[in-house]
Amino acid sequence: MNGKECNLSLDELLKFEGVMAAGIFSAEGKLVEYKARDGMPEEMAQMTAKFCGAVNMMFDALASAYSKLYGMNWVPQNNWMYSGGDWTVMISGTRGVFVESSKADLKQLLKALGMC
Numbered sequence: 001m002n003g004k005e006c007n008l009s010l011d012e013l014l015k016f017e018g019v020m021a022a023g024i025f026s027a028e029g030k031l032v033e034y035k036a037r038d039g040m041p042e043e044m045a046q047m048t049a050k051f052c053g054a055v056n057m058m059f060d061a062l063a064s065a066y067s068k069l070y071g072m073n074w075v076p077q078n079n080w081m082y083s084g085g086d087w088t089v090m091i092s093g094t095r096g097v098f099v100e101s102s103k104a105d106l107k108q109l110l111k112a113l114g115m116c
């Protein structure tokens with residue numbers, strides 16, 4: 001990803017209410033670094049990094065196709081978010097947070113991650 005990315009440290013991201021984990025992953029989906037509250041196991045962090053890397057690749061492919069086929073500018077990819085059940089994942093580049101949705105101010109996190 002070449003777009004605007006969050007540059008807050010993992011410690012700074014963990015200070016936000018509701019953020020249970022913060023991490024950095026490589027473009028290939030390998031866990032680079034993570035910090036968590038309440039003991040998010042490293043295995044879960046590694047699986048999340050793989051998931052986020054795969055989603056980034058899928059969105060890059062989709063954005064490139066739309067840009068070429070339909071003349072719509074969708075690149076570079078900047079960020080994305082998924083929310084379901086009790087949890088939200090917010091990704092800015094290769095850095096993101098794992099959030100307990102009911103405890104977080106999502107608007108504040110969107111701004112902190114450079115998502116709006």
